[in-house]
Amino acid sequence: MESWVRFNSQSQAKxxxxxxxxxxxxxxxxxxxxGGAAADLLHTVSQLExxxxxxxxxxxxxxxxxxxxxxxxAIHLSDGVLRLCLTISHLNRAMYFACDNxxxxxxxxxxxxxxxxxxSQRSFRYYLFTLILNLTRxxxxxxxxxxxxxxxxxxxxxxxxxxxxxxxxxxxxxxxEALPWLSRQLHLLVTVxxxxxxxxxxxxxNLCDIFIPLDRLxxxxxxxxxxxxxxxxxxxxxIATILHPWLKLKP
Amino acid sequence: xxxxxxxxxxxxGRDRIFRATQYACALSVYLLRNNSExxxxxxxxxxxETNMSAGRKLFRxxxxxxxxxxxxxxxxxxxxxxxxxxxxxxxxxALYFICDxxxxxxxxxxxxxxxxxxxxLNASRCYFLSLVTSLTRxxxxxxxxxxQKARDxxxxxxxxxxxxxxxxxxxxxxxxxxxxxxxxxxxxxSHPAVALDMLxNVCDLFIPLDRLxxxxxxxxxxxxxxxxxSVIGIVTLAQPKxxxxx
Numbered sequence: 001m002e003s004w005v006r007f008n009s010q011s012q013a014k015x016x017x018x019x020x021x022x023x024x025x026x027x028x029x030x031x032x033x034x035g036g037a038a039a040d041l042l043h044t045v046s047q048l049e050x051x052x053x054x055x056x057x058x059x060x061x062x063x064x065x066x067x068x069x070x071x072x073x074a075i076h077l078s079d080g081v082l083r084l085c086l087t088i089s090h091l092n093r094a095m096y097f098a099c100d101n102x103x104x105x106x107x108x109x110x111x112x113x114x115x116x117x118x119x120s121q122r123s124f125r126y127y128l129f130t131l132i133l134n135l136t137r138x139x140x141x142x143x144x145x146x147x148x149x150x151x152x153x154x155x156x157x158x159x160x161x162x163x164x165x166x167x168x169x170x171x172x173x174x175x176x177e178a179l180p181w182l183s184r185q186l187h188l189l190v191t192v193x194x195x196x197x198x199x200x201x202x203x204x205x206n207l208c209d210i211f212i213p214l215d216r217l218x219x220x221x222x223x224x225x226x227x228x229x230x231x232x233x234x235x236x237x238x239i240a241t242i243l244h245p246w247l248k249l250k251p
Numbered sequence: 252x253x254x255x256x257x258x259x260x261x262x263x264g265r266d267r268i269f270r271a272t273q274y275a276c277a278l279s280v281y282l283l284r285n286n287s288e289x290x291x292x293x294x295x296x297x298x299x300e301t302n303m304s305a306g307r308k309l310f311r312x313x314x315x316x317x318x319x320x321x322x323x324x325x326x327x328x329x330x331x332x333x334x335x336x337x338x339x340x341x342x343x344x345a346l347y348f349i350c351d352x353x354x355x356x357x358x359x360x361x362x363x364x365x366x367x368x369x370x371x372l373n374a375s376r377c378y379f380l381s382l383v384t385s386l387t388r389x390x391x392x393x394x395x396x397x398x399q400k401a402r403d404x405x406x407x408x409x410x411x412x413x414x415x416x417x418x419x420x421x422x423x424x425x426x427x428x429x430x431x432x433x434x435x436x437x438x439x440x441s442h443p444a445v446a447l448d449m450l451x452n453v454c455d456l457f458i459p460l461d462r463l464x465x466x467x468x469x470x471x472x473x474x475x476x477x478x479x480x481s482v483i484g485i486v487t488l489a490q491p492k493x494x495x496x497x
Binding site: 009010011012013014018043044047048051052054055058059062065066069108109110 | 309
């Protein structure tokens, strides 16, 4: 109970729970529709989803400032690639929140002249750029760690320089050599991800999240059920990183 | 900027800002109600107020547990009167949140067949009870402070000086009243946290008093009191020294 109180006192944690509930409603709406449920039940679920979406927009009203502060901090990182990826990612996030604030103003009727469709597309575009940059950062970190792991393995057990006697007779064809290399790389990937849960969680989260703007922008339509499942998974992973701060990828 | 970010990262900080905005909108709607040129502005303010209120109900969904935990903590305080007042306040606040959650479910359409008016009145009653017990606690703290100050020799010298300085002022006609008021004001001035908490509870009290029909004021008074209490809430959250503990 104590941990719930501490968790609930963080504004971001509350927003994540509401996000999980919102995408659960999306998924529920899709399954109910396919299962042939009553129209008013579907209406209730979609109304609940819209209410949560609008309330989340209200809760996020100040987040542009937070994203700009994060971008200012990211400029001081030592690694060049990380610095570039994270700074631009935070700037895109700040732009996404700005578009989101305008959408909130439009939806609540404060500024009725807002073209909801146009600004919605804009906000999803910024969100997509943010996720692409986050994924680039994840891949870069993964590459660094895999390199380090490969060098560590090479230093531990010196590789045998001579090829096996059975292959020495024929000229080595490229296909059989590629397979052991591929399996080695896969093994390296699995080892690195297994020993670095923050990176694994962040990679999974970004992969799940990227299907949402891809669907909404029409680049790769997947349907509301898949979008709901992806959104729910990424929200749950995000809640796990808030509950256990050691699971958060730093910086 | 850093301080603003830190303040808004607390869920309570954001809620107080939204509450202040909500009551500011209510006050503005009341002030502009007869102005025919500003009808669309009034409509926008009403819409904003409704949206803020609906959003805040959603954000308050988990607060019942917070209040129950707070009640469990205050049961263990050493001072009996304080423990009783604070536990009663927290328990009634927990009941208020339960009624509030039921009202949210009704508004969203999850529960259909409940009497909205009855639950709304129950929520107001629980809120009223929590405010009354909080005010009782404030009065108790002030009485203790006054008793402590009255025993202090340095303060008694100050009081003598004050009572002897202007005998022709109206208050001096009733010297006991003058002494009492001086003691009260000095106690409140030396402990601003108690004064702020008392003012906040008194302002908040007008809201359920109007809703329950005990003391009918108008929407403008309710809006102003709500705004003032929200601003005091923001100040006490931003400056932890001004917060009354426990």
